[in-house]
Amino acid sequence: DVKVTQSSRYLVKRTGEKVFLECVQDMDHENMFWYRQDPGLGLRLIYFSYDVKMKEKGDIPEGYSVSREKKERFSLILESASTNQTSMYLCASSPALAGVYEQYFGPGTRLTVT
Amino acid sequence: GESVGLHLPTLSVQEGDNSIINCAYSNSASDYFIWYKQESGKGPQFIIDIRSNMDKRQGQRVTVLLNKTVKHLSLQIAATQPGDSAVYFCAEWGSQGNLIFGKGTKLSVKP
Numbered sequence: 235d236v237k238v239t240q241s242s243r244y245l246v247k248r249t250g251e252k253v254f255l256e257c258v259q260d261m262d263h264e265n266m267f268w269y270r271q272d273p274g275l276g277l278r279l280i281y282f283s284y285d286v287k288m289k290e291k292g293d294i295p296e297g298y299s300v301s302r303e304k305k306e307r308f309s310l311i312l313e314s315a316s317t318n319q320t321s322m323y324l325c326a327s328s329p330a331l332a333g334v335y336e337q338y339f340g341p342g343t344r345l346t347v348t
Numbered sequence: 349g350e351s352v353g354l355h356l357p358t359l360s361v362q363e364g365d366n367s368i369i370n371c372a373y374s375n376s377a378s379d380y381f382i383w384y385k386q387e388s389g390k391g392p393q394f395i396i397d398i399r400s401n402m403d404k405r406q407g408q409r410v411t412v413l414l415n416k417t418v419k420h421l422s423l424q425i426a427a428t429q430p431g432d433s434a435v436y437f438c439a440e441w442g443s444q445g446n447l448i449f450g451k452g453t454k455l456s457v458k459p
Contacts, residue, residue, distance in 0.1 A: 275451060276450055276451035277392070278449075284445075335380050335397070335441050336382060
C-alpha cells in the first residue's frame with residue numbers, strides 16, 4: 235500500500251513565524267503535490283514537483299515555497315505565516331507513468347496561525 | 349455539484365437507498381476524471397476513475413457516469429451505508445498536468 239505521511243496532524247503557529255510542513259512517501263513516486271483545503275473551496279494546488287530539485291507553481295503559490303531535495307520528501311514552507319494561511323494542508327504523490335493520474339494523499343496537517 | 353461561496357452542497361439519504369452525487373467540469377478537452385472520498389479527519393481516498401472514451405464505469409457498489417455533451421459527471425452509490433458518509437470530490441485532469449478538484453459534496457446517511 236502507498237503510504238504518504240505528514241509530519242504533524244495539528245500545528246499552531248504565530249503570525250510572522252517560518253513554518254515547515256513535511257511530507258514523505260514510501261512508493262518511490264516521482265510526482266508530489268501540496269494542496270490547501272478550505273471549506274467550500276475544495277482542494278487548491280499550491281506547488282508540485284515532478285522530480286528532485288524541480289518545482290512548479292500551482293494555482294495559489296503566493297506566500298509559499300517548497301523544497302524537494304530527496305525523491306521521497308517534499309516540504310512546504312511558509313516564509314512568514316499569516317492568519318489567512320490557516321487551513322488544512324494536504325500532500326499527495328503519484329507515479330510518473332503514462333496514463334496513470336491517481337494521486338495518493340496523506341492525512342493532512344491542520345495549521346492554525348494566530 | 350459545484351458549490352457557491354463557502355457552503356458545501358449536501359446530500360442526505362436514508363441507509364439502504366441509492367445516492368447520486370453530481371459534478372460539472374469545465375474543460376471539454378479533459379480526458380480523465382476521478383472521484384475521491386474524504387472522511388472526517390482523513391485525506392482524500394480514490395474511489396473510481398473514468399476516461400473520456402467511456403461513458404460508464406462500475407466498481408464495487410459505485411458507478412461513475414460521464415456525459416461529455418453537457419460536461420457532467422456523476423457518482424452513484426448503491427445501497428448507501430453509514431460508512432459512506434463523507435465529502436466526495438470529483439477531479440478532472442488539467443492541461444498543466446495535474447488534477448483540478450471540484451468543491452465537494454457532503455453525503456450524510458441517515459440510519
